[in-house]
Amino acid sequence: MHRLSRRLFLAALATLAVATTSPSWAADKLKVVTTFTILGDMVRNVGREHVALTTLVGPDGDAHVYEPTPADARALAQADLVIVNGLGFEGWIDRLVEASGYKGPVVVASEGIAGIKAEEDQGQGHGDAHGSDEKSEKKKDHHEGELDPHAWQDLANGRLYVANIARALAAADTAHADDYRRRAEAYDRELVALDRDIRSRLDAVPGDRRKVITSHDAFQYFGRAYGINFHAPVGLSTESEPSAGEVAALIRQMRDEGIRVLFVENVTDPRLVQQLAREADAVIGGTLYSDSLSGSNGPASTYLDMFRHNASEIVKAFTT
Numbered sequence: 001m002h003r004l005s006r007r008l009f010l011a012a013l014a015t016l017a018v019a020t021t022s023p024s025w026a027a028d029k030l031k032v033v034t035t036f037t038i039l040g041d042m043v044r045n046v047g048r049e050h051v052a053l054t055t056l057v058g059p060d061g062d063a064h065v066y067e068p069t070p071a072d073a074r075a076l077a078q079a080d081l082v083i084v085n086g087l088g089f090e091g092w093i094d095r096l097v098e099a100s101g102y103k104g105p106v107v108v109a110s111e112g113i114a115g116i117k118a119e120e121d122q123g124q125g126h127g128d129a130h131g132s133d134e135k136s137e138k139k140k141d142h143h144e145g146e147l148d149p150h151a152w153q154d155l156a157n158g159r160l161y162v163a164n165i166a167r168a169l170a171a172a173d174t175a176h177a178d179d180y181r182r183r184a185e186a187y188d189r190e191l192v193a194l195d196r197d198i199r200s201r202l203d204a205v206p207g208d209r210r211k212v213i214t215s216h217d218a219f220q221y222f223g224r225a226y227g228i229n230f231h232a233p234v235g236l237s238t239e240s241e242p243s244a245g246e247v248a249a250l251i252r253q254m255r256d257e258g259i260r261v262l263f264v265e266n267v268t269d270p271r272l273v274q275q276l277a278r279e280a281d282a283v284i285g286g287t288l289y290s291d292s293l294s295g296s297n298g299p300a301s302t303y304l305d306m307f308r309h310n311a312s313e314i315v316k317a318f319t320t
């Protein structure tokens with residue numbers, strides 16, 4: 001009796017091993033490459049078991065300054081579909097696509113989104129700071145016409161990303177088009193509900209205090225959507241470094257405008273923000289997730305959790 005069940009168990013294991021190593025098992029899946037974790041999470045939500053996913057820049061990684069590897073080129077060479085953020089976020093993607101020999105579609109998830117121009121990135125969030133200070137007009141290495149790539153930091157834009165992704169998956173894998181559409185609709189309902197929830201939670205933040213410093217300029221879409229004014233010593237890309245004069249101007253602005261809340265980010269060096277906090281005698285509210293999700297054990301391992309976490313940290317910093 002005992003020996004029989006053991007034999008059955010071994011037979012079952014052998015069958016499982018054959019099933020998981022059979023080439024048709026992996027070949028059935030749509031091979032999708034995304035550039036960073038936020039897109040990867042969206043594809044996972046819509047594609048699930050139909051998709052074999054590769055995400056190039058992993059958890060807590062910085063896609064602005066990423067350097068692709070030979071393994072990335074191999075992943076692209078075998079892909080059926082490549083999905084990128086666009087808006088100039090992945091400056092390295094065109095060269096990688098070319099080097100890999102990939103000839104399939106490159107889908108831009110932010111397609112159809114009205115990007116915030118670099119020039120209008122200050123005073124977006126809240127009326128009272130708009131044009132109130134000459135110093136908020138100062139610019140940091142922004143090129144004429146450059147668009148802010150961080151469009152995913154507004155859940156309304158996230159809904160468009162998901163719709164674009166679902167359409168691309170359905171076009172590349174028509175056999176499962178209904179699944180992709182159904183899942184995208186269910187996911188969209190979650191995004192709408194979370195957007196409503198975040199708006200009501202942020203109501204707790206007093207209007208005249210809605211000013212926040214982050215490491216780099218990644219939260220203009222968040223600020224515009226939820227009425228919070230974000231300032232940053234580093235520009236739209238983490239590539240640039242502020243001059244001593246720019247840092248001093250920001251410290252003056254913090255004192256003049258009574259900006260008391262600072263955040264470090266998961267993708268950037270915290271030292272500059274720590275220096276600002278020391279010199280302006282302000283506090284660091286915690287870590288915001290800007291350009292990447294956390295690992296699976298972290299507080300922001302999905303796009304939805306990233307928003308929940310960031311909103312909670314902001315509310316907490318203003319109300320404690």
Ligand SMILES: [Zn+2]
Binds near residue numbers: 064217290
């Ligand atoms: Zn960024």
